[in-house]
Amino acid sequence: MKLKIIPVILLLAALAMTPRLSGQEGGGNPFAQAKFVPDISLILDTSFVIRDLDDEWFNMLWLPGFSRAGAAGRAAELDESNLEKGFNLNYAELSLASVVDPYFDLFAVFHLSQEGFDIEEAYFSTRRLPAGLQLRGGKFLSQFGRINGQHAHYWDFASAPLVQSAFFGGGGLGELGARLSWVAPLDVFLQLALEVLQGDNGMSFGRKGFELPDVSVADVQAPGLLVATAKSSFDAGNLTVLAGLSAAAGSSRHAPGLDDGDGTTAFAGSAAVFGADLTLKYLFDSTRYLSLQAEVMSRSSRGDRYDFDAVDGWLLRRQRGRQGGMYAQAVTRLNKRLRLGARLDLIWQNDVRLAGARQDLPGNLARYAAMGEWNPTEFSRLRLQYTYDRSRHAQVYGLWQREPVHELALQVNITIGAHGAHAF
Amino acid sequence: MKRKNFLIALTVCALTLPLAAKRLQVVTTYPYIANLVEHIGGERVKVHALAGGQWDPHTIMAKPSFIAKLRRADLLVINGAQLEIGWLPPLLNQANNPKVNVGSPGMLDLSRFVKLIDVPDSVSRAQGDIHPDGNPHYYLDPYNMLPLAEAIAAKLCALDRQGSGIYRRNLADFNGRLNVKLDEWRERMDPLRGSLVIEYHKNYDYLLRSYGLQLLGTVELLPGIPPTSKHIRDLEGKIAQAKVRLILQDIYNPDEAARHLSAKHGIPMIKLPHDVGAVREAEGIFSLFDEIVRRLRDE
Numbered sequence: 001m002k003l004k005i006i007p008v009i010l011l012l013a014a015l016a017m018t019p020r021l022s023g024q025e026g027g028g029n030p031f032a033q034a035k036f037v038p039d040i041s042l043i044l045d046t047s048f049v050i051r052d053l054d055d056e057w058f059n060m061l062w063l064p065g066f067s068r069a070g071a072a073g074r075a076a077e078l079d080e081s082n083l084e085k086g087f088n089l090n091y092a093e094l095s096l097a098s099v100v101d102p103y104f105d106l107f108a109v110f111h112l113s114q115e116g117f118d119i120e121e122a123y124f125s126t127r128r129l130p131a132g133l134q135l136r137g138g139k140f141l142s143q144f145g146r147i148n149g150q151h152a153h154y155w156d157f158a159s160a161p162l163v164q165s166a167f168f169g170g171g172g173l174g175e176l177g178a179r180l181s182w183v184a185p186l187d188v189f190l191q192l193a194l195e196v197l198q199g200d201n202g203m204s205f206g207r208k209g210f211e212l213p214d215v216s217v218a219d220v221q222a223p224g225l226l227v228a229t230a231k232s233s234f235d236a237g238n239l240t241v242l243a244g245l246s247a248a249a250g251s252s253r254h255a256p257g258l259d260d261g262d263g264t265t266a267f268a269g270s271a272a273v274f275g276a277d278l279t280l281k282y283l284f285d286s287t288r289y290l291s292l293q294a295e296v297m298s299r300s301s302r303g304d305r306y307d308f309d310a311v312d313g314w315l316l317r318r319q320r321g322r323q324g325g326m327y328a329q330a331v332t333r334l335n336k337r338l339r340l341g342a343r344l345d346l347i348w349q350n351d352v353r354l355a356g357a358r359q360d361l362p363g364n365l366a367r368y369a370a371m372g373e374w375n376p377t378e379f380s381r382l383r384l385q386y387t388y389d390r391s392r393h394a395q396v397y398g399l400w401q402r403e404p405v406h407e408l409a410l411q412v413n414i415t416i417g418a419h420g421a422h423a424f
Numbered sequence: 425m426k427r428k429n430f431l432i433a434l435t436v437c438a439l440t441l442p443l444a445a446k447r448l449q450v451v452t453t454y455p456y457i458a459n460l461v462e463h464i465g466g467e468r469v470k471v472h473a474l475a476g477g478q479w480d481p482h483t484i485m486a487k488p489s490f491i492a493k494l495r496r497a498d499l500l501v502i503n504g505a506q507l508e509i510g511w512l513p514p515l516l517n518q519a520n521n522p523k524v525n526v527g528s529p530g531m532l533d534l535s536r537f538v539k540l541i542d543v544p545d546s547v548s549r550a551q552g553d554i555h556p557d558g559n560p561h562y563y564l565d566p567y568n569m570l571p572l573a574e575a576i577a578a579k580l581c582a583l584d585r586q587g588s589g590i591y592r593r594n595l596a597d598f599n600g601r602l603n604v605k606l607d608e609w610r611e612r613m614d615p616l617r618g619s620l621v622i623e624y625h626k627n628y629d630y631l632l633r634s635y636g637l638q639l640l641g642t643v644e645l646l647p648g649i650p651p652t653s654k655h656i657r658d659l660e661g662k663i664a665q666a667k668v669r670l671i672l673q674d675i676y677n678p679d680e681a682a683r684h685l686s687a688k689h690g691i692p693m694i695k696l697p698h699d700v701g702a703v704r705e706a707e708g709i710f711s712l713f714d715e716i717v718r719r720l721r722d723e
Contacts, residue, residue, distance in 0.1 A: 099526070099527075102527070105517070125517075127522060127525055128522040128525075129520065129522070130522070132495055132520045132521070133520060134518075134520040181520070182520070183491060183492070183495045183518070183519060183520050184492075184495075185495060185496050186492060187492060187493075188489070188492060189488040189489050189491050189492040190492070191488075191491070191518070231488070233487070233488035233489055233492075234489055235487060235489045240485070240487050240488070240489070242488055281485070283479075283485060285676065286478075286479050286480035286483060286676040286677075287480070287483070287676075289485075335678070336650060337650075376649075377549070377552075377553070377648065377649065378510075379549060416549075420513055420514065421486065421509065421510045421511055421512075421513050421514050422486070422514060423486060423514040423515075423517075423518065424485070424486050424487060424488050
């Protein structure tokens, strides 16, 4: 997915210039297409981070039983933003959106960072299916749970919830695939959706097989992941309640070299993640609100695990995992510009059994965050967030040792251009 | 033979009865539009307004329950001129209802039937929340209710031919009643002609224009951007050199600055409704303007 960034930017700049040029030619040009230019926007996210650990050491820490990255860059598996102390250019996100014709819409988000170019989303959706149906195809963020479908710049905090990062990674569950959604013809909002996805998400799923000296594990046939969601909402006076249930089930493959850093573990099996979310938003008036939001997620996985041992070579054992956690947050908007919020992250279940024997993994991974935001307008935001993270661990002589992290991040998020409004 | 015809007629009746009984489902973005549709549609339509009249029309929260309403709509009537741009598009996108998509016959944009004022020559967000199509608060001018009602009637006739007669009759009744009220409001507003006013947001410009009032400035710094102390001092400088009669404040924006100006310079501050349901008295289009005129005159 990483491409040379310069030609891409030149192309996009040319695209953005087109309307102006043809606009100047103006009324004289019988072939002017200026009015058909899609909505183009650019979102810049940059930050300054103070952390009480060196970057190198911070990158060595992980969530026991979850992270799959190699020895370097573990932090990047969990978060896409605020990775380094000092200044960060988290991303410049370019989005394009337009009606295609009477039958389709198209939406694309290009996640540009200093490391490269990533197509975060690029999908079409139908406009005219009957009976309340809509089909979406391409690459998109799954609507699993509450936060997964939202872009980072719409989050209430600088980081994704811990349990979300642990199960789906910092970029969330974004996959190639198709989604069919249906809105029920009822007075109450009820939306059901089924997603058929490629299943390449590195944290919980995966399709790529691997070769060990005595064993060959084949690739899983695509598509390898199914997601089903149900969402419902109603209003009671000024209170809006939104609740959802989600399930994702698919094949899981970890090639050696991805897990535990030193290339001595591989896994082939399946995983299922279940989620329940609840949002309560109370409007005091046109500007002030209080929003409470919580998600509970649980993952069960089973399969064959291969561990390399210097004496016996590759050892095969059955692995069963049950892991779960939640986050709960409260955010209030006090006036047009000021928002305050606090979030509790907790992974309380971390039960992994190998050949029936329970592994000694820490089961109480917690993180606390508080943020204050100043929004000069809806196009610019300054956010100060303090995070006390007690979830990250270092492995010292084979034992897990908790490494509490204090972090202060000042984040600036700026939007220009034509950027569509956000859903609830 | 006769009996057979009778049976056929009965069957046809039985088949068409549920159709006739099913009222046209109309969803509107704001309550004033719902009230207009009720006036024209009468018993043949079922109307639901998404936004409440007490809220800031620019920043309505896009509640998922609105999606359920849009999902079943036969007709969606919007204010347009980008007033709904901050909340309606994602709802329409999720409602999966091709009938009311932009460009479909079941979507009516009322801003196309009035002449918008303050259309900017150039747009930049350095000017605040500027509306490129012009000032979208055209509905706060009672004279604009005539073309709006006509547009709604024409749309209802197109979607429900059987009801055309009723819609035409209702439109004629509405126009008759409105013309009487327009004369009454004009008489009541006449003493204010030529007066200088300040408003918080450019909510009432169309009203001011229709009744010949002059705007000195807005309390907010720029559209959607709260006042700074410097801006208030500048405004006070202007007030000192002119005779300002009224300060118009809407019900949803903070009123501290307007109160301050009112107390310091002895200018009455009037809270005006901006939509049906904004204040208790504004129950419909007629009582909305009755109340606006009453509050302006009773200061």
